[in-house]
Ligand code: NAD
């Protein structure tokens with residue numbers, strides 16, 4: 626199998642690439658990434674020299690480049706994670722999200738469709754990795770299922786919803802063997818410190834304020850990133866063409882409770898008196914269009930494909946904090962921007 630993974634230098638993509646490279650030594654794993662601010666090859670330093678791994682720098686928005694790449698390599702499958710992924714950035718610059726998330730996805734679908742048309746048997750799967758945010762927001766009750774109607778509210782979720790619709794349209798129209806998963810919020814190692822949890826870990830470490838939007842009452846359903854990567858593996862290998870799976874941890878927390886728990890864990894890890902870190906909590910202006918609650922019903926995935934989350938939240942969060950505290954160089958390079966200069970095992974001045 627020649628598997629193209631897009632966005633493999635990002636947070637979730639790097640965990641998926643690592644899992645596939647290590648678990649499937651007879652498959653060739655190609656990681657296509659533009660290396661935007663969110664892409665960092667240091668995330669893959671442990672596997673970069675494996676014989677079944679190849680990195681390709683490129684932009685999925687460039688249709689000519691993508692078509693040539695497929696003609697050259699004739700991939701047997703695609704796992705598509707490349708995206709602009711941060712809601713606050715989408716509010717500031719929606720068009721960047723349309724280019725990468727919508728046009729980039731359609732470019733990949735077109736290239737895969739052409740290859741599938743030429744040789745049906747050789748192209749096995751187009752796996753599109755999406756988010757629960759396409760479903761919009763919940764009130765106090767209920768869960769998102771695979772049949773919940775799409776109702777995106779941010780430019781980010783609108784662009785992901787659009788890309789999901791295109792993937793389904795290519796399955797219905799061209800029979801392209803596609804699957805989609807919609808996952809809840811991830812956390813864990815290699816998470817870029819603009820997102821809530823790694824941002825607050827970094828700020829606690831540096832005694833800086835912890836910005837909580839609004840009253841911190843918004844609810845997210847947190848899943849450890851390696852559990853998401855395992856779910857992608859299972860769905861990639863076992864799901865029926867045209868199917869959709871929701872992935873989530875049955876792990877709902879208000880933002881303020883997440884940050885209070887994080888503060889307590891880090892009081893202990895940093896040998897600070899209990900309650901020290903909580904004093905850093907600062908309530909700030911709410912995000913525009915801020916969805917109140919996300920919560921995933923992953924019964925279909927659990928029953929049909931026998932996946933379940935492996936970690937309790939406190940355990941996963943403790944593991945995550947330990948990783949950030951033990952990987953200071955990674956964090957410093959990411960926060961200073963030096964990671965853009967990572968090249969074959971070291972940071973070089975360019
Ligand atoms: P990320 O922002 O950490 O990584 C995105 C990667 O895509 C980066 O390596 C970046 O360089 C690359 N990329 C961006 N634009 C590109 C382009 N035009 N061409 C090629 N590469 C490009 O994102 P993430 O959090 O790892 O999310 C990965 C995927 O999972 C996304 O599709 C996202 O929508 C989805 N998702 C994320 C979460 C979450 O909690 N982070 C939850 C559910 C689904």
Ligand code: TYD
Pocket residue numbers: 711712713810819820821822824836837838839843844845880912
């Ligand atoms: P985020 O990590 O950006 O993920 P998403 O918006 O995709 O859910 O945000 C998680 C939650 O935390 C969300 O409700 C917004 C909130 N948040 C803050 O309160 N402060 C922050 O500085 C950030 C980045 C997010």
